[in-house]
Amino acid sequence: MKRFNKKVTAWRGVPWGRLRFGVKHRILRASFANLFWACFVVLAGCQAEVPYFRPNLVEIEIEQDAGEPVTEAQQRTINETMLALFGTPDHPANPFPQDAEIVDATSPLTTFGFDVGKLKTSAGRVYRDEEGNQHGLFRLHCAHCHGVTGGGDGPTAPFLNPYPRDYRQGVFKYKSTFGAAKPTHDDLKRVLVNGVAGTSMPSFRLLPDNEIEALVEYVRYLSVRGETEIRLIEYMAAEGEMPGSVGEIAGGFPLALDEEGIPEEEPEEENVVASVLYQWKSAPLQVIRPVSSPIDYANPDSVAMQASIARGEELFYSKNLQCNSCHGDSAQGDGQRDKYTVWFKWREDLGTNNDDPAEIDRVVHQFMEVGALQPRTIHPRNLRLGVYRGGRRPIDVYRRIYSGINGGPMPAQGTASGIGGNEVPDGEAGGSIRREQIWDVVSYVLSLPYEPLSQGPPQRQGSKYTPR
Amino acid sequence: MIDQRSRQYQKRRSCVAVRLLFFFISVGSVAVTGCNRDNLRGAIPDQAVAKEIRLTLASSDVGPAVADQSASQQRTGWGTLKGQIRVVGAMPPDRLLNINKDQAVCQPGGAPVRGETVEVDPATGGLANVVLYALDLDGENVHEGSKAGKTDSIFYDQKVCRYLSHVLPMQTTQSLEVKNSDTVSHNTQIQAKRGRSINENIPPGSSVQYSPGKEEKEPISVNCAVHPWMKAYLLPRDNGYFVTTQQDGSFEIANLPAGIDLSVQAWQEKLGKNFDGIKVNGQPATWKRGRIALNLKPDETVMLDVEIPASVLE
Numbered sequence: 081m082k083r084f085n086k087k088v089t090a091w092r093g094v095p096w097g098r099l100r101f102g103v104k105h106r107i108l109r110a111s112f113a114n115l116f117w118a119c120f121v122v123l124a125g126c127q128a129e130v131p132y133f134r135p136n137l138v139e140i141e142i143e144q145d146a147g148e149p150v151t152e153a154q155q156r157t158i159n160e161t162m163l164a165l166f167g168t169p170d171h172p173a174n175p176f177p178q179d180a181e182i183v184d185a186t187s188p189l190t191t192f193g194f195d196v197g198k199l200k201t202s203a204g205r206v207y208r209d210e211e212g213n214q215h216g217l218f219r220l221h222c223a224h225c226h227g228v229t230g231g232g233d234g235p236t237a238p239f240l241n242p243y244p245r246d247y248r249q250g251v252f253k254y255k256s257t258f259g260a261a262k263p264t265h266d267d268l269k270r271v272l273v274n275g276v277a278g279t280s281m282p283s284f285r286l287l288p289d290n291e292i293e294a295l296v297e298y299v300r301y302l303s304v305r306g307e308t309e310i311r312l313i314e315y316m317a318a319e320g321e322m323p324g325s326v327g328e329i330a331g332g333f334p335l336a337l338d339e340e341g342i343p344e345e346e347p348e349e350e351n352v353v354a355s356v357l358y359q360w361k362s363a364p365l366q367v368i369r370p371v372s373s374p375i376d377y378a379n380p381d382s383v384a385m386q387a388s389i390a391r392g393e394e395l396f397y398s399k400n401l402q403c404n405s406c407h408g409d410s411a412q413g414d415g416q417r418d419k420y421t422v423w424f425k426w427r428e429d430l431g432t433n434n435d436d437p438a439e440i441d442r443v444v445h446q447f448m449e450v451g452a453l454q455p456r457t458i459h460p461r462n463l464r465l466g467v468y469r470g471g472r473r474p475i476d477v478y479r480r481i482y483s484g485i486n487g488g489p490m491p492a493q494g495t496a497s498g499i500g501g502n503e504v505p506d507g508e509a510g511g512s513i514r515r516e517q518i519w520d521v522v523s524y525v526l527s528l529p530y531e532p533l534s535q536g537p538p539q540r541q542g543s544k545y546t547p548r
Numbered sequence: 549m550i551d552q553r554s555r556q557y558q559k560r561r562s563c564v565a566v567r568l569l570f571f572f573i574s575v576g577s578v579a580v581t582g583c584n585r586d587n588l589r590g591a592i593p594d595q596a597v598a599k600e601i602r603l604t605l606a607s608s609d610v611g612p613a614v615a616d617q618s619a620s621q622q623r624t625g626w627g628t629l630k631g632q633i634r635v636v637g638a639m640p641p642d643r644l645l646n647i648n649k650d651q652a653v654c655q656p657g658g659a660p661v662r663g664e665t666v667e668v669d670p671a672t673g674g675l676a677n678v679v680l681y682a683l684d685l686d687g688e689n690v691h692e693g694s695k696a697g698k699t700d701s702i703f704y705d706q707k708v709c710r711y712l713s714h715v716l717p718m719q720t721t722q723s724l725e726v727k728n729s730d731t732v733s734h735n736t737q738i739q740a741k742r743g744r745s746i747n748e749n750i751p752p753g754s755s756v757q758y759s760p761g762k763e764e765k766e767p768i769s770v771n772c773a774v775h776p777w778m779k780a781y782l783l784p785r786d787n788g789y790f791v792t793t794q795q796d797g798s799f800e801i802a803n804l805p806a807g808i809d810l811s812v813q814a815w816q817e818k819l820g821k822n823f824d825g826i827k828v829n830g831q832p833a834t835w836k837r838g839r840i841a842l843n844l845k846p847d848e849t850v851m852l853d854v855e856i857p858a859s860v861l862e
Contacts, residue, residue: 118575132589134586134588134589134590135590135591137588137590146820146821146822147819147820147821147822147824147837147838148821148837152591153591155590155591156591156592156593156594159590159591159592159593160593160594160597160598160601161598161601162593163593163595163598164598164599164601164602164605165601165602165605173602176605259745259746259747260744260745260746314741314765318765318766318837326601326604326605327604327605330605399731399732399733399751399752400733400751400752401733401749401751402732402733402749402774405649405650405732405733405774406773406774416648416649416773416774416776418648418776419773419776422739425739429769432665432779433665433817433818435643450588451588484735484747484748484749486747489735489737489747489773490747490773491735491737491747491748491749491773491774492735492746492747492748492749493748493749495748495756510756512733512748512749512750512751512754513751
């Protein structure tokens with residue numbers, strides 16, 4: 081203590097004014113430098129963080145609210161299983177390790193899950209290798225909105241309207257397959273190449289094709305991973321144990337495929353990963369093939385088109401379709417805005433049994449504490465804007481009307497039996513209207529932005545500074 | 549002057565030392581932990597355990613088997629489960645539904661429409677629409693009459709913008725004929741967790757066939773996007789051991805296997821599976837996630853009188 085005192089007094093005893101020139105500045109600079117580094121260390125911490133996947137705490141919270149809590153030990157078991165099966169954001173893994181003896185390289189009938197080569201290009205840190213290939217594609221292009229875990233909860237997500245897609249439910253909206261089926265590979269690629277008009281999802285058309293393919297594979301990987309995790313959580317919450325041994329959860333591979341790559345048999349329930357992948361692999365069976373259109377969309381001014389638009393308008397407001405009940409009598413999307421999508425089903429369930437706004441507020445905050453975003457109701461599309469999220473080709477609008485939108489309230493006007501298109505006779509197809517009539521509704525919807533009502537107020541005629 | 553100053557400095561010496569010590573401790577602790585703590589990390593997995601699981605998979609072993617809960621018990625006969633579920637205490641009426649569409653059809657005469665979440669019979673206090681079903685029974689433990697495989701079609705109607713069966717258990721092999729008896733379109737959205745989901749528009753007067761495909765562990769919701777207040781529940785099960793309580797709260801499941809440990813699950817729309825603390829036959833019972841454990845004797849009828857206090861359901 082005495083020595084310490086001596087130093088301190090000695091230091092403070094030195095008057096600033098009497099120091100040699102430059103020493104004061106050197107001392108001050110050194111102090112500021114020390115202060116800067118001290119702040120840096122304080123803010124960064126001494127531990128180096130390895131990127132990790134966040135567990136689906138919102139799903140655990142849903143189960144907890146339903147009276148089926150998942151204890152911390154059970155959560156740890158699930159997280160360890162997920163880590164073992166799927167790896168980390170830096171090192172993705174195929175759920176079932178590829179045993180060279182089991183894989184018959186020449187047989188087209190086997191599949192193990194993911195193309196790990198593509199996953200390795202998308203995963204991990206961002207850098208360019210010696211040949212100029214870009215690595216870390218997901219983190220470079222996608223993670224800031226979609227999140228490292230693919231949960232639609234990246235740092236930018238709270239500021240976007242609509243929110244980025246949460247892949248973990250395995251539900252995708254804009255696809256060519258019917259109902260609750262998974263999107264095909266081409267559907268995902270189309271979303272990446274075209275973007276989603278009217279949202280913050282940009283187009284990645286300028287990326288080389290191999291990079292887009294790698295990203296599509298990684299999105300599928302994150303979706304399968306997320307859905308596996310949700311199934312494990314649900315089973316654990318309901319039964320208090322895992323659905324089977326780890327070998328069973330990751331088992332069921334290789335999936336036997338036929339010549340077109342469609343699985344022949346559905347896996348057992350305890351083969352969780354295989355069941356999820358089975359849905360992805362059998363998606364091409366559910367593609368909606370439209371019936372031939374009686375009108376030629378290349379000639380919008382033709383008489384046939386005008387007749388089709390008139391028929392479509394009648395159908396739009398008919399009792400059979402009642403499109404105006406949600407899209408509004410003026411088709412501006414103001415008919416009904418009370419529903420939530422499947423990504424906010426917890427908020428939907430909350431609203432049906434609760435009237436007390438304070439209670440709803442409390443539960444919403446409870447969910448936001450575990451990472452949920454602020455819930456928003458889903459708004460039916462304003463059809464007068466000419467912005468179509470799922471694509472603006474006539475076939476895209478046909479598919480939206482035929483199958484509805486998965487994850488949202490938009491219903492299907494067609495049925496699963498009619499997806500074969502021309503090969504299925506009208507009698508077998510069912511649905512609320514004949515499939516040819518869907519084309520009339522498509523014509524009407526595509527013509528709406530050109531109606532005088534959609535054009536807005538008259539344009540300014542110009543002034544002396546901007547003559548027209 | 550220097551003497552005065554040095555005396556002041558001497559007095560403050562210890563305060564400075566203590567302050568500096570606190571400063572270094574706080575900086576040190578924050579430096580070690582850092583400012584960016586992720587509170588959404590969840591239960592951090594043990595890397596060593598995960599590595600071991602991966603090695604187990606790689607060696608193509610089946611892995612540590614999950615302990616088989618069902619000890620080899622022999623069924624000794626058939627028994628019956630009966631009872632009544634009542635609400636004790638005064639229940640306020642169900643919430644008013646906000647009919648904001650198609651009022652001519654959905655709210656004829658302008659009468660207020662109430663929800664069906666908690667349906668208490670004013671005469672007996674019985675709670676309707678509680679579904680009870682037996683879990684984990686298959687093979688020879690299932691009676692002939694309740695075996696899986698019934699293929700008949702159940703008529704499922706909606707009128708005046710209400711589903712006429714609010715909670716309906718059914719077998720996975722049965723099919724629903726979902727009819728729309730109103731003069732406006734309804735789109736019936738059935739959100740299944742494991743089986744087939746549909747979301748199809750049903751024009752007035754027509755119907756749509758729905759088959760569940762797989763059994764569910766708890767009821768799945770049926771709702772309408774056009775009329776958001778419409779809600780009902782469906783429970784597809786493989787075998788036939790299910791029942792919903794009647795208007796007066798009574799229920800009966802016949803021909804349950806006797807002599808083996810049974811697990812009967814209860815579910816109510818408001819409570820979900822949360823039956824903790826509910827008394828059965830006047831005694832506090834052990835409900836585990838809404839399940840009650842039973843072991844019937846052959847030809848025995850077990851009576852369960854479940855009393856739910858009104859405060860729990862509010």
